[in-house]
Amino acid sequence: MRRPSTFLVLVLAGLLTACGGGEDTAPRSAAQGGIRLGFSQVGAESAWRLANTASIEHAATNASVQLDLRVADGKQDNQIAAIREFIAAKVDVIAFSPVVESGWDKVLQEAKDAGIPVIVTDRTVDTTDTSLFATVLGSDFTAEGRKAGEWLVEHFRDHKGPVQIVEIEGTTGSAPANQRRTGFADAIKADTDLKVIDSRDGNFTRAGGEQVMSGFLQEHSDIDVLFAHNDDAGLGAVKAIEAVGKRPGEDIKIITVDASRDGLSALAEGRLNYVIECNPLLGPQLMELVGKVKTGQSIPRRVVVDETTFDREAAKAVLPNRQY
Numbered sequence: 183m184r185r186p187s188t189f190l191v192l193v194l195a196g197l198l199t200a201c202g203g204g205e206d207t208a209p210r211s212a213a214q215g216g217i218r219l220g221f222s223q224v225g226a227e228s229a230w231r232l233a234n235t236a237s238i239e240h241a242a243t244n245a246s247v248q249l250d251l252r253v254a255d256g257k258q259d260n261q262i263a264a265i266r267e268f269i270a271a272k273v274d275v276i277a278f279s280p281v282v283e284s285g286w287d288k289v290l291q292e293a294k295d296a297g298i299p300v301i302v303t304d305r306t307v308d309t310t311d312t313s314l315f316a317t318v319l320g321s322d323f324t325a326e327g328r329k330a331g332e333w334l335v336e337h338f339r340d341h342k343g344p345v346q347i348v349e350i351e352g353t354t355g356s357a358p359a360n361q362r363r364t365g366f367a368d369a370i371k372a373d374t375d376l377k378v379i380d381s382r383d384g385n386f387t388r389a390g391g392e393q394v395m396s397g398f399l400q401e402h403s404d405i406d407v408l409f410a411h412n413d414d415a416g417l418g419a420v421k422a423i424e425a426v427g428k429r430p431g432e433d434i435k436i437i438t439v440d441a442s443r444d445g446l447s448a449l450a451e452g453r454l455n456y457v458i459e460c461n462p463l464l465g466p467q468l469m470e471l472v473g474k475v476k477t478g479q480s481i482p483r484r485v486v487v488d489e490t491t492f493d494r495e496a497a498k499a500v501l502p503n504r505q506y
């Protein structure tokens with residue numbers, strides 16, 4: 183199981199500190215002191231993920247939580263093995279960001295049987311037994327997809343004739359891929375001119391986005407719009423579009439999700455057209471929930487983080503202080 187480059191994580195953690203990042207300055211708490219938290223992270227596939235890992239590491243240090251971080255390299259088997267190790271080590275709380283939605287019931291039941299509370303963070307799990315976890319902390323991915331679709335409907339309001347859309351999805355089976363696809367489809371369905379002509383998995387990576395977009399460009403001569411499920415895949419696609427002599431943002435309109443620094447820079451330059459924020463700075467809220475779960479305080483079953491959207495002008499305005 184590989185962890186992301188320590189250097190990258192340190193740089194991001196340093197940046198969060200240097201920027202003052204109100205979100206990442208959770209006070210130390212006596213109640214949280216000495217808590218042992220096992221956290222299984224998805225991988226290191228995107229800028230979002232690196233910022234999320236750095237936020238959790240930084241917040242754990244601030245809250246005096248002993249963090250055992252395992253990075254799963256995008257593999258569910260690695261996450262299940264890590265959770266079993268946390269159970270064997272009798273940690274106080276387990277948290278994890280599930281790479282895919284389904285297939286967690288057995289290992290979560292093992293954690294429950296061992297009396298260890300589990301917090302699901304970032305991505306959701308698909309299970310009928312909601313007693314298997316204490317809460318879910320993260321984004322509303324369906325709303326993110328819907329915001330992307332709503333911008334598209336508005337942008338092409340006066341357009342006559344069909345608009346050909348391609349979609350670069352996130353990791354197959356993951357909550358953000360499933361829910362962003364659904365939200366987007368719901369938002370555009372009333373406008374019958376807006377047609378998704380192709381859709382493939384780009385695995386939330388730049389390389390994946392570039393490869394998938396190259397394939398789309400070979401097979402479809404008339405793409406008007408790309409909806410990429412994250413910035414990294416969208417930026418990979420920008421490279422593929424430029425490689426065939428087309429202008430990203432002009433010849434093909436591009437919507438992405440995350441609002442990382444690189445995504446917002448491309449938006450400010452006009453190579454992306456609209457970016458939906460997905461906030462990775464979940465560390466402080468996670469530590470607060472960990473402290474409460476450990477001390478038996480009640481917590482909401484679902485905690486959704488606040489997020490916004492960016493057009494070109496909004497991107498230019500926030501870029502100087504963007505933390506990730």
Ligand code: AHR
Nearest residue numbers: 228230304358386412460
């Ligand atoms: O689960 C959040 C998603 O995972 C982010 O949008 C993406 O960048 C990451 O890989």
